[in-house]
Amino acid sequence: MLRSGRQAPMRWGSADTFVSDNPWAFRMGRPIANEGFLRALLEYGSYDEYDIYCTDMNSQAAFQAWLEEHCSDPAQRARVTALPHVAMASRLAQLNYDVFHFGDFTSLLPHMVEARNRLASKPFPITGITHSLDGLLMSTRYQQLVLSDLAPFDAVVCTSACAQQTVRKGLAWARSSLGLAEDFSPVSLERVPLAMDDALLQVPERAEARARFELPDDVVVALCIGRVALRQKADWAPILGKLARMRAGGGLGRVVVVIAGGGDEPDFALLQQLIVAHGLQDSVICLPNFAAELKPYLYAAADFYFSMVDNFQETFGLTLLEAMAAGLPVLCSEFNGYRELVTHGETGLLVPTTWVAELPSLFRSTEGLIQDSLMRLYMAQMVAIDLDEFERSFRELVVNAELRRELGERGRQHAAGFTWRATIDRYEQLWERLRKRMTGSSWKPRSGPPRLKQDPAHAYGHYSSSLLGPEHSLELSELGRALLEQNNLVVRYEDMTVLLSDAVEEQILGALAGGPCSLAQLREICREALQTEAGLVDLQVLWLLKHGALRQR
Known part of the structure; x- marks a missing residue:
């Protein structure tokens, strides 16, 4: 049955399943955001049909199993058709799509643009969201986007103004590097933030949460949740060193720091070594790869949340929103998308950061030879967090319960606007604007063979x-x-x-x-x-x- 009296079905498509099969990864970063998006799309979206193209038959079966498990409403499931990628060509020619969307704007999206331009019965907008924007591959991915013949009604969905600026610079660089007009790219750069799991708005009782983790009621708990990976996320050494010096200076005797997150065994082993080296094993608790259902209890057990990210892999900061939704005051580094989520002194406290104005020439000359994750580390090692300001803010949150309450309440109000229902509504408004732009556009796809890949037969x-x-x-x-x-x-x-x-x-x-x-x-x-x-x-x-x-x- 068509929705809202439509004459023709509204058809949404993707060559991305939005679902990770990694048993831990889905709880952190892009995988959790993408899966949350898909769940919300099926619950709140108004399209009549959703076509999900999967890598292969095994991926299709895995997606259908996920759908059965996580989408309990038969009417919602009935709107979803799962197919392998190889089935897409004939359906693009036969069916009229209203939009294609991707959980990442780089790897598959440029090839989808070429497929649409060559095969589709009628054009449609293609959109994809930003996540991590660093790494050597981004340079070639920007070039692929430029070469793929994007249309004025296509869009890169940026989760933050920081990401928007980064993509704008990247596309300009790509056009310049290819000898094209640097200041022109037809693709639209739109801003739609990530959203939280609505379940996190239901905060458990503090006493129950503290009991779960055996935390006394009279200690102040500072919580950090996130991926534990020196090369991918944050360097704990400066922060733990500062906490050790602060503890030696007095005033932190009843403070417990909880570091919870996902990661590999070597990364947690390194973190544990740092904790022991600084003599903090009695006041810092590690919870590696904790069960997903424990996350609301972690927030409920904490007095404030802190995250001193220094890695360019981060572009948004979903856990900051989750913490604010739980009513926690937030202390974070003033870095990338973090600064857009937190207003200093209103919804949390920001710690200034400093980076290099120009990279050492050795990096510019050998960047393509240095392993991507190692290059992330080298770049992050030049990001200096103001440790004195960190100490002042951390101590203030420890001793000032009223400040914690005020910041937490304002943060809760701010985070309330980042629900999945509101985000899906933003997306549907965006897709409608892009369709209207398409209707009035004189754009025609470039003729000739694909530019992103050569013909294997040749x-x-x-x-x-x-x-x-x-x-x-x-x-x-x-x-x-x-x-x-x-x-x-x-x-x-x-x-x-x-x-x-x-x-x-x-x-x-x-x-x-x-x-x-x-x-x-x-x-x-x-x-x-x-x-x-x-x-x-x-x-x-x-x-x-x-x-x-x-x-x-």
Whole structure:
């Protein structure tokens, strides 16, 4: 049934499942934001149909299992169709999509632009969201975006003004590096923030939460939740060193620091070594890879939240919002998207940071040779957090309960606007604006072959002994004759069943049962009977040759 009396269904598509199969990763950063988006889209979205294209048949099965587990409403599930990527080409030609959206604006989106421009029955907006914007690959990804022939009704969805500025610079650099006009890129840079899991708005009782973690009621708990990874997130050494000196100076005797998050064993081992080296093992608690259901209790058990991120991998700061939603005052570094979420003295406290004005020449010259994660570390090691200001703010939050209450309450009010319902509404308003822009646009896609990848048939055509051409004559083998009666005599891999057609196979085998035929004749037979394009006939013929069902004469 169409929604709101529409004459035609509103169709939403993506070549991104938004779901991670990593048992821990889904609880942190991009995976948790993407899965939260998908859940909210299916719950609050107003589109009639949602087409999710999955990597392969295994990915499709995993997505369908996720859908059964996390989408309890049969009516919501009925709007979702899961298909493998390889099924997209024919559906783009047959169906009218209203928008395609991606949980990342780089890896798949440029190729989706080329697919739309070449295959779609009618154009539609394509959007993708920003997450991490650092790393060497971003340079080539910006170039891919520029070369993919984006339309004025496409958009990069930036989660923060900081991300917006970074993408604008990146696209300008890409155009300049490719010898194009630097100040022009048709793609729209829109701003839609991330949102929180609505369940986090329901904060457990403090006493119950403290009991869960065996925390006395009379201690002040400073909490930090996030990925524990020196190269990817934050360097704890300066902060732990400062906390040790602060403790030695007095006034922190009843303070407990809780560091909870996801990470690999070596990263937690390093963190534990730092804690012991600074003599903080009695006042700093580590909770590695904690159960997801414990997160609300962590916030409820804390008195304030702090995060001294110094890594360029961060662009938003979802845990800051979660902490504010739980009523916690926030102390964080004044860095990237963090500064947009926290207003100093109103919804939290910001600690100034300083970075280098110009990278050492050795990095500019060898950046492509240095491992990406190591380059992240080198860059972050030049980000200096004002440790004196950190101490002043940290101590103030420890001793001033009234300040904690005031900042926490204002933070709670601020975070209330970052719900998934509101975010999905922002997205639908954005997609509607882009569709209207498309309607009034004179934009036409560039003609010619794709610019992001070469033709494999051209690149590797010299590998085989010969190339199958229309003049080649083919005949049935004994296996081929047997297949006319029983088609389970050859292995058909699950991912190949999407491409192989029983009807095309019957036409090929039936024609050859009457005697040898050329490939050109088989193409024509399948075209007349089934309207099958020549390339798919060639695929089926070569697959039958591969399994010995056909022979070349």
